[in-house]
Amino acid sequence: MKITRLFQRTMFGIFFLFLLIGVSTSVVSIYSVDLHLTSEYEENSRDIAKTIADASVDIILNRDLSSLQSLIDQFVEIQGISYIYIVNDTDEYLAHTFVPGIPEEILESERQVGETVTRNLAGMGDFVEVSSYILAGHVGSVHIGMDVSHVALAIQQAIGNQIYLIAIIFFVGIFASIWFVSFAAKPINSLLDYAVILAKGERQEDSKIPNEQILTRNDEVGHLARLFQYFSTVTDTEKLEKEPEVKETK
Amino acid sequence: MAKLTRRQLTQSVLASAAIAPWRALAADPVGQDSTVPSGTQTDSGVTDSEIVLGVSTAFKGPSRGLGIELYRGAVSYFAHVNDQGGVHGRRIVLKLRNDGYQPVPAVENSVKLIVDDKVFALFGYVGTPTVTRVLPVLKKFQDRDFLLFFPFTGAQPQRQPPYDEFAFNLRASYKQETAGLVDNFVSIGRERIAVFYQADAYGRSGWAGVRAALKKYDKKLVGEATYRRGEQYTAVMRAQVERLKKVNPDAVICIGAYAACSAFARDAIDGGLDVPIANLSFVGSENLLKNLTDEFGSESERYSRWLVNSQVVPSYEDLTMSSISEYEDLMSRYDPTPPPEFEEHDYVPFAKSFTSLEGFLNAKLMTEILMRAGPSPSRALLEDAVFSIQNHDLGIGEMVHFSPERRQGLDQVYYTIVENNRFVGLTDWEAKFAT
Numbered sequence: 001m002k003i004t005r006l007f008q009r010t011m012f013g014i015f016f017l018f019l020l021i022g023v024s025t026s027v028v029s030i031y032s033v034d035l036h037l038t039s040e041y042e043e044n045s046r047d048i049a050k051t052i053a054d055a056s057v058d059i060i061l062n063r064d065l066s067s068l069q070s071l072i073d074q075f076v077e078i079q080g081i082s083y084i085y086i087v088n089d090t091d092e093y094l095a096h097t098f099v100p101g102i103p104e105e106i107l108e109s110e111r112q113v114g115e116t117v118t119r120n121l122a123g124m125g126d127f128v129e130v131s132s133y134i135l136a137g138h139v140g141s142v143h144i145g146m147d148v149s150h151v152a153l154a155i156q157q158a159i160g161n162q163i164y165l166i167a168i169i170f171f172v173g174i175f176a177s178i179w180f181v182s183f184a185a186k187p188i189n190s191l192l193d194y195a196v197i198l199a200k201g202e203r204q205e206d207s208k209i210p211n212e213q214i215l216t217r218n219d220e221v222g223h224l225a226r227l228f229q230y231f232s233t234v235t236d237t238e239k240l241e242k243e244p245e246v247k248e249t250k
Numbered sequence: 251m252a253k254l255t256r257r258q259l260t261q262s263v264l265a266s267a268a269i270a271p272w273r274a275l276a277a278d279p280v281g282q283d284s285t286v287p288s289g290t291q292t293d294s295g296v297t298d299s300e301i302v303l304g305v306s307t308a309f310k311g312p313s314r315g316l317g318i319e320l321y322r323g324a325v326s327y328f329a330h331v332n333d334q335g336g337v338h339g340r341r342i343v344l345k346l347r348n349d350g351y352q353p354v355p356a357v358e359n360s361v362k363l364i365v366d367d368k369v370f371a372l373f374g375y376v377g378t379p380t381v382t383r384v385l386p387v388l389k390k391f392q393d394r395d396f397l398l399f400f401p402f403t404g405a406q407p408q409r410q411p412p413y414d415e416f417a418f419n420l421r422a423s424y425k426q427e428t429a430g431l432v433d434n435f436v437s438i439g440r441e442r443i444a445v446f447y448q449a450d451a452y453g454r455s456g457w458a459g460v461r462a463a464l465k466k467y468d469k470k471l472v473g474e475a476t477y478r479r480g481e482q483y484t485a486v487m488r489a490q491v492e493r494l495k496k497v498n499p500d501a502v503i504c505i506g507a508y509a510a511c512s513a514f515a516r517d518a519i520d521g522g523l524d525v526p527i528a529n530l531s532f533v534g535s536e537n538l539l540k541n542l543t544d545e546f547g548s549e550s551e552r553y554s555r556w557l558v559n560s561q562v563v564p565s566y567e568d569l570t571m572s573s574i575s576e577y578e579d580l581m582s583r584y585d586p587t588p589p590p591e592f593e594e595h596d597y598v599p600f601a602k603s604f605t606s607l608e609g610f611l612n613a614k615l616m617t618e619i620l621m622r623a624g625p626s627p628s629r630a631l632l633e634d635a636v637f638s639i640q641n642h643d644l645g646i647g648e649m650v651h652f653s654p655e656r657r658q659g660l661d662q663v664y665y666t667i668v669e670n671n672r673f674v675g676l677t678d679w680e681a682k683f684a685t
Contacts, residue, residue: 066454073353101476
């Protein structure tokens with residue numbers, strides 16, 4: 001595919017424009033997806049914490065704690081949730097999902113119900129913890145930990161999909177631009193070839209250029225080709241007609 | 251449970267009386283060939299020739315020893331009943347499904363047993379995490395009057411509202427087992443008690459029992475460690491041992507299944523945690539001991555000397571009890587094998603075990619209930635048949651009785667230790683475990 005020099009700068013311009021659109025769209029997309037998914041995970045976990053808190057009241061007050069454990073075991077099967085623990089109003093652990101036991105970091109930390117807490121648990125990783133009061137804190141609180149790496153992986157996957165799409169659009173756009181520019185440049189190249197033929201004074205039938213095709217075009221290239229042909233014709237006739245006059249004048 | 255009106259009850263009794271009270275059938279023993287009902291399927295789970303009970307249990311996986319042994323014990327008695335002509339002429343048939351001791355398959359199996367298989371009642375389930383999740387299924391289908399009989403769990407959910415009305419228990423509860431262990435440990439001065447438990451509803455049930463028992467003495471658990479359900483004997487429990495060693499306990503009560511608990515006992519001894527290690531009846535005592543003896547052979551005494559297991563049935567060695575000698579006789583006569591459709595050839599059944607004895611007693615009482623349900627049994631009347639059992643001698647030295655307020659047949663807890671690679675009764679805690 002041959003691109004005329006005339007269009008090379010235009011091509012570079014288009015390329016940089018696409019690059020700028022691609023990068024800026026990616027950056028905005030990464031930021032908004034990260035923000036959106038992180039807050040969505042937190043919101044979902046907070047909703048789950050609230051659901052467990054609401055369901056726990058009756059169990060804690062009236063039933064066996066195995067029912068409470070069974071309840072949280074069902075929720076911890078949800079993707080992204082790494083641990084759940086429930087403490088009572090005296091900060092005693094009533095149920096949890098930790099193996100081989102409740103981490104020291106959690107045992108020693110001060111309870112912050114309602115806030116989002118970031119935790120690094122030795123041997124387990126980084127977690128974002130959300131919580132909800134049970135019966136306004138009079139019965140206790142529910143705490144849910146989300147694995148940051150899982151959330152990050154989900155965000156990376158979502159961003160990856162977006163960037164993948166943007167990259168495809170970028171490359172399709174670039175190739176489409178090259179094709180359109182080449183398409184636009186093709187008659188100019190033909191015109192140039194035709195002008196060279198005229199300049200060399202080659203006969204049309206010896207030329208590889210389909211002169212008829214370029215001369216019949218109904219656009220600027222066609223007009224220019226016909227103009228070149230005219231100038232070429234006029235110049236030769238005038239030369240023949242004007243040479244004796246020149247001699248006579250001399 | 252939907253209560254019958256007096257009129258419905260009368261109609262039902264009259265209908266029962268119209269049917270021949272006894273139909274002798276050439277019944278085959280219950281076993282691997284009779285797990286699928288052969289009679290025409292009915293909505294009631296009862297045909298002219300069969301009563302179909304639905305079983306979802308662990309026939310495969312790390313806890314298969316519990317499901318298989320419970321099944322073998324039950325089958326030995328049902329086979330005997332069928333050989334004798336069945337219950338009012340009907341063979342007792344078990345429709346079996348494997349849940350691998352996992353809650354979701356247990357729920358799915360229960361729905362299939364109720365909706366597709368249309369069994370008469372559910373029987374012989376294994377496990378707290380499974381049964382706890384199945385109870386809402388029974389609530390959902392309460393208009394069909396399904397009952398769960400004698401699950402192999404001592405947890406509370408099926409013993410208290412809102413689900414107690416859907417189940418009948420034979421065995422003592424984990425509350426009673428853990429209270430007994432705590433009482434005995436405290437009585438010999440071992441007051442610093444820690445727990446090692448399965449991180450699920452079963453473990454929590456036992457944990458809560460120990461916690462409540464200690465509260466009586468104004469004491470708290472000194473420490474805890476957990477493991478994930480489904481762990482094999484090959485699992486390493488050093489992290490759990492280290493956690494418990496830090497709190498310097500006088501005794502550890504384990505609430506788990508045999509694979510994990512034997513792994514814990516092994517790593518505890520190797521890790522220098524030389525304190526009594528108690529296990530609840532659910533553990534599957536013989537399988538626990540087998541893991542240790544298989545690995546350590548003659549050295550296994552080193553790993554089993556600290557073991558003390560609570561049991562909810564008497565020792566199968568005590569042949570002075572009529573049901574124990576009957577159990578021994580029928581187990582050797584029928585020698586039931588695991589169901590062929592679930593058989594894994596590396597499993598070697600035990601000639602006798604606490605778990606199969608419990609299955610045997612479950613089957614014996616279930617047969618008595620079916621007898622009392624009459625020649626035309628219906629699910630709606632089954633509960634009344636259970637409540638008719640008052641001071642019933644099950645042949646183990648403890649009378650059984652049920653009522654709307656009492657849905658558990660037995661209360662006795664027994665304690666066993668290992669001597670010469672066998673579980674024997676523990677009578678003197680002071681002599682064995684005093685500090």
